[in-house]
Amino acid sequence: MNLPKYALSSSERMMTFEFTSEGTKGTIQKLVKYQETNLKDLYNLAFGDKNHETGEIDDKVISNNGDSEKVLATVVATLYAFTDKYPNVWIYATGSTKARTRLYRMGITKFLNEVKRDFEIYGELENDWDKFKIDIEYNGFLVRRK
Template structure:
């Protein structure tokens, strides 16, 4: 089994996306990952949670600050720790690790605000060719999923690991 030691995913993620990232700790289950953001606001614990959605192999990706009092994820807080690119690269690294463990997973994601959803669209758009090497990416437009296009404002995103041949 994996245990809960640190997972430095540079060997997985850096080959694909050329961004720095934080060391990732596996949470209590293979559905939870934790890391610490370092910046002017101090050391801020972050958590990434893959929540089953009640449909076979469908998981929601949620991430944000870890509330120290409750231990729960807070996806509404704006940390502003000056490391958003590194934080998003670290979250993306968990997608690689998660889909290595669950290769048939469909992962849905949306921002907790319209601005965050827009940010995620921009990040996906800027890295789409790299992402497409390993994943299929879809966007929700109205009530229809379509193959992700860089010039479209989506309400949500769906990602699936490409089958290895």
């Protein structure tokens, strides 16, 4: 994605990334975490605002900072960094709400040609997985670097 991105800082293992969103509501700290699951080589992508009291991700808050495309491009940049270090893993992502999952689907759709060059991408249906298609409401997404 040839879009502006925020500068990232990461943990040594590339499991946690942090950046600062700058927009109409000021500066907002964001976190992206890749979390191991109980399945081999499957990680969950967790993303949201950094809760300043706990230091953890708050994926329920609605920032509306006016920079969603730049934030999305930055999250995608973490996918590249993570899969550079761990090239054979699958990453699962879903929104904390149906509306957020829909926003992620719209972002994938907008840049689908670019995404498909570097990643395999599947959409989660009720009891199945489908190669990602435009205009289908998915429950989540599964990606792996080509």
